[in-house]
Amino acid sequence: GESVGLHLPTLSVQEGDNSIINCAYSNSASDYFIWYKQESGKGPQFIIDIRSNMDKRQGQRVTVLLNKTVKHLSLQIAATQPGDSAVYFCAENRRSQGNLIFGKGTKLSVKP
Amino acid sequence: EAEVAQSPRYKITEKSQAVAFWCDPISGHATLYWYRQILGQGPELLVQFQDESVVDDSQLPKDRFSAERLKGVDSTLKIQPAELGDSAMYLCASSSRADTQYFGPGTRLTVL
Secondary structure, three states: HHHHHHOOOOOEEEOOOOEEEEEEEOOOOOOOOEEEOOOOOOEEEEEEEEEOOOEEEOOOOEEEEEEOOOEEEEEEEOOOOEEEEEEEEEEEEEEOOOOEEEOEEEEEEEEO | OOOOEOOEEEEEEEOOOEEEEEOOOOOOOOEEEEEEEEEEEEEEEEEEOOOOEEEEOOOOOOEEEEEEEEOOOEEEEEEEEOOOHHOOOEEEEEEEOOOEEEEEEOOOEEOO
16 A cells, blocks of 8 residues: 655664665655654654655754655754654655555664 | 653553543644554554544554544553564654654553
8 A cells, every 4th residue: 555664763873973764655646744752652743845846955963864655754854963863754645635645654763 | 842742652452441531643744653663663553533534544454543633632552352462662753744654652451
């Protein structure tokens, strides 16, 4: 079935390095994508979003890239900090449906 | 900063008992969602409200689950009777439009 998934279930990086978390989606009708950060025992926290008419969007220390040709989404975190350690989910939204479809998540561990 | 409120944060119950979860969305958000998240997986939509109306409950196990949002503001999700497989995190989210969703802290349910 159509789904949103992640290439890597775990990612370990050194503090100060850049992190890249990848996500693949299979539904070409998806027109809105969101990255969430979820710390243990907490609800998902909105990080950044991007619409299908864009291929790049930047926030504070984060950048999301969208490649519609290969249906790929990535989250780049600059100068990764220990506080960035969490599970990261990408989610897709099809405007006609309204609900989010989540992938399984990538656990990011930051080594001091 | 406005947040989605949920209570209780934790609930332990025995199977066959009834449980209820409460959610208060961000003020002014017309759309409210209930998700279930099994450990290690992404959230999955149970029900979506637009104001007081249900717009999607296709994934809600209606034989035991019910949800209401009588005045179009706060919402209650009920399970009766609870089963062992219902142990999960129950997340509430809200949005002012059908895209960017903001999540509450969740209710961790354990069924014994």
